[in-house]
Amino acid sequence: MPNVYPHRDELYLCTPIRIAPKQNFYIVGFKPNATMHTAHHMLLYGCSEPGSNDPVWSCGEMQSNMIDKMYTTASPCRSGSQIVYAWARDAPSLELPPEVGFLLGRDSPIKYLVLQVHYMSKFPEGKTDNSGVFLKYTQEPMPRQAGVLLLGTSGAIRPDTVEHMETACTLKEDKVIHPFAFRTHTHGLGKLVSGYVVRKSMKGDSWNLIGSKDPQLPQMFYPVQNTDPISKFDILAARCVMNNTRHEFVKIGATNKDEMCNFYLMYWVENDSPLKTKYCFSAGPPYYYWNTAPENFNRIPDTDDMNIV
Known part of the structure; x- marks a missing residue:
């Protein structure tokens, strides 16, 4: 999260990264950078198209009709939605088995990764958050997707x-x-x-x-x-x-x-x-x-x- 300000309780925020379209990448590990005191849970979506072109948007899927005073409101993905990783309650890092990876990029429908963070409580004025997930990846082809x-x-x-x-x-x-x-x-x-x-x-x-x-x-x-x-x-x-x-x-x-x-x-x-x-x-x-x-x-x-x- 790019130092976001959760301005109300029960806020879901999304932020995207675009995958280089002419290359393949394989995610082989996930290292969360968050605590349950800050984030209720995080989901990492793979998308063909992100839900918004904004750097951050409000993306509680069950609250998609709610008007937000600070952020645009949209789903995590506009098309091609799938979940790649999920985290909650201070879960540790995850390493995939040998020769296994999530394919992103050129030969995959996943062209964007979108991080969704659920913030249970409003933050104090002036406090921001950069919770997220470190991705371990390789460009070496993996035989097992x-x-x-x-x-x-x-x-x-x-x-x-x-x-x-x-x-x-x-x-x-x-x-x-x-x-x-x-x-x-x-x-x-x-x-x-x-x-x-x-x-x-x-x-x-x-x-x-x-x-x-x-x-x-x-x-x-x-x-x-x-x-x-x-x-x-x-x-x-x-x-x-x-x-x-x-x-x-x-x-x-x-x-x-x-x-x-x-x-x-x-x-x-x-x-x-x-x-x-x-x-x-x-x-x-x-x-x-x-x-x-x-x-x-x-x-x-x-x-x-x-x-x-």
């Missing part, structure tokens, strides 16, 4: 209720992806976030855990529990166990009073391009649950509740 698939939900949580927020998508592209890291994200009500690969057969569904984590821990990318390749017709599914101790409905939204249910899957493909599919979202509760989903799931895991303290 990295990608991120974000699974999440919309919906709302009833008062004084433990709720399962669930989503699932069938992999329809003829690609083989190799999962290597996952990250969870909720706000304060999240107790456990889990991701699975589901394979259907005549004998019943098999649910293979990719990873599971308490989202109140540092929201870093952790190594997956299962590195088996994921291919066409496999189903990716995620669940957030939310404990709403408030006496009111809590909806999915952009502010800290709202909630989020996100499971990020980071993967690589061998001598291929990443999935065209970047996002997998459901309507969430009370409209979508695994037990009523069109995939007709069975053998649904029910042990997540045991992890609630």
Whole structure:
């Protein structure tokens, strides 16, 4: 961030960098330069076109109609949006596996990187911020391209209720992806976030855990529990166990009073391009649950509740 001034609470700000269009670059590591006392979370988007031509703009996607007195308002990306990296709760640096990198530039749809920072609180007059991410990159071609698939939900949580927020998508592209890291994200009500690969057969569904984590821990990318390749017709599914101790409905939204249910899957493909599919979202509760989903799931895991303290 170019020494920005967060002039109000719950402000999302974006700033872009343009990638040299005639060269290829491979990001192989991320080093955050931020603290959770300043930034609630940061997202690094890859874009074909940035949401604005300004050096900084207001970019809370769920507040895109809000008029801001200091900054223009736009989405992080105008086109070609995908998430490359995410950070929260003082998560440490991330190094990608050998021979794996995020391709940017000439042969990639990513022509810009846009950093989004969520500031929870207004800054004192005269204080500015330059939180960000240091990128470790190379121009040496990497045989394995990295990608991120974000699974999440919309919906709302009833008062004084433990709720399962669930989503699932069938992999329809003829690609083989190799999962290597996952990250969870909720706000304060999240107790456990889990991701699975589901394979259907005549004998019943098999649910293979990719990873599971308490989202109140540092929201870093952790190594997956299962590195088996994921291919066409496999189903990716995620669940957030939310404990709403408030006496009111809590909806999915952009502010800290709202909630989020996100499971990020980071993967690589061998001598291929990443999935065209970047996002997998459901309507969430009370409209979508695994037990009523069109995939007709069975053998649904029910042990997540045991992890609630």
